Amino acid sequence: MNCIQEGLIPTKYFEKTKQKLSTANGENLRVNFKITDVHICNEGICIKQSFILVKDLDIGIILGQPFLEIIKPFKVKTEGITTKIFQQKILFAFNEKPITKDINLLKTFSLFKEHSVNLIKIKENHLYFMKQEVSNKKLEQYLQTSQIKEKLLH
Template sequence: MNCIQEGLILTKFFEKTKQRLSTANGENLSVKFKIPDVHICKDDIYIKQTFILVKYLDIGIILGQPFLEVIKPFKVKTEGITTKIFKRKILFAFNEKPITKEINLLKALSMFKEHSINLL
């Protein structure tokens, strides 16, 4: 899922949700709210997404599977994820330098046409 750390966004944009979310190791995350109309803007292109607000998220924002589904096909490079939207090449730079293992996994998944994003 797309996630935002609770406390970064004003409460007037929240909606209550019953959605549940857990970490990769199965630990439940504290989720009570979502923001349904977030527009991710890059080079004058807007991508509408929904975000879940998560308490105690170690990183401020995570762009997850729903975002990757919208921008596929994409390529993964050391500096970030590239894609073409409306015939324009767009780079979504990594906030921090990811480790080689994470980049290699994204590169491998980006080569598959079907169902690969679900593996993330």
């Protein structure tokens, strides 16, 4: 989920929400509002996203899973996250120097997604060839029936 620290955005842009959010250790965070029409712009390219406003958030802005899904495939480097959108390489720089374990977690996530996509493509190809094989076997069986053999010989 994309998050913005409550207090950074003027209240006129807020909408009430019933969405809930908790920390990794299960602690509930205070969420009362959302912003549904935020444009994240970089290098002339804008990505529309929604954010929830979180009271007492330690970091000003957190770009979460919805944002990462849009920019994938991406690479995580020390300076930020890089991706290619419309054949243009874009760097989303980190606001603060990242903690190594966070970078490693993002790298792992990125590699896992890439591996999963490749695995799906391999399975799709395998399935295609199996369908072709089944189709060929059916045709072979059909051609082996006595009526067809007789027609082919005459």
